[in-house]
Amino acid sequence: MTSTLGYAILAVLARRPRSGYDLAAAMNRPMGYFWTAGHSQIHPELQRLVAAGLASFEQVPGPGPQGKKIYSPTAEGLAALRRWVVEPPQSRPERDEMVLKTYASWVADPAELVRLFREELAAHERRLSAYEKERDALPEVPAHGSQAFGSYAALWCGISYERHRIAWCRWMIGQLGVDR
């Protein structure tokens, strides 16, 4: 019906109507952990959603040349989101630069590789702390059907991912340090 970006926008608007500006801010953080979009992508997509009858807006006074527009999903937009959520995801090809470097790591200097993976390890540890802090601000086991459940489940995935990545970095550092 619409692009994945369109559904990402509907997913945010379904939680609370807001302006394109606030939408861009939400897609920076916290949603930016798993989906990002700049305002130059969001504004045209909002126009398309309105044209397709999936979203509507209310013009209210405020800053900016023409005031601001508060967007909401229409009933049709909400129904489309509900359908899209349970559809199988379209597989997009993986592109992981760190794994690519690892694949070619046999040509590189081990000491430099250890430095690289130590930096990577520290970055993932920082992200893990940030995720855990956000999770601890949510109810222990949010009821399914509540917005908090969506946030909690996404954070669970992020925390698990960072732990996997941390374990990998530690293993690499151990391997590279062993025989030298």
Added chain:
Amino acid sequence: MTSTLGYAILAVLARRPRSGYDLAAAMNRPMGYFWTAGHSQIHPELQRLVAAGLASFEQVPGPGPQGKKIYSPTAEGLAALRRWVVEPPQSRPERDEMVLKTYASWVADPAELVRLFREELAAHERRLSAYEKERDALPEVPAHGSQAFGSYAALWCGISYERHRIAWCRWMIGQLGVDR
């Protein structure tokens, strides 16, 4: 010096010189697990690498209108690859459609969600088996500095990732099944 695609190509050619066709095949499997490129992307990039002095080719007879071209990295190309491997990766924004669906899952039907995550779980279990099979074909602990080390370390990451994803799917299925 060149694009990430260029380094991906150099990483494959550093293991063994080959034609653009074989390069495309390698980037489909097994390398396609973490980096992909079609032949329509590879051929122009090879021309750029040659123009930049990072790769060279030898024309040999074979099928195709003008025979085939076997590409190799030049000494300069290998040096560039060695430098690139230990540089910090340029952070590309995450885009995970499954997590996006999860974030919006509070609007959807729980029974349909369970079906979705069961399908996802099965797909990750299949991939895990494939990775483990490939890993078992490699030496137990490949010596660092050998090509097998790069393959082994990339597979270690893939296996760890699939396990993380499997744990997440199982947790989601458990959560959605509990209270109904």
Added chain:
DNA sequence: CGCCCCATGTAATCGGTTACATGATTGA
């Protein structure tokens, strides 16, 4: 003879990023 695999290329299109452009409100 026809089909599949090998082999190399270009063109059109699409999603996303960066840069350009404008202007109102708020508060120091």
Added chain:
DNA sequence: TCAATCATGTAACCGATTACATGGGGCG
């Protein structure tokens, strides 16, 4: 009055995907 923040948009560019285009070699 000046700067930061709020606010909305367009244009240029870039990487990647899909489609178009050509043709040789091997095999049934």
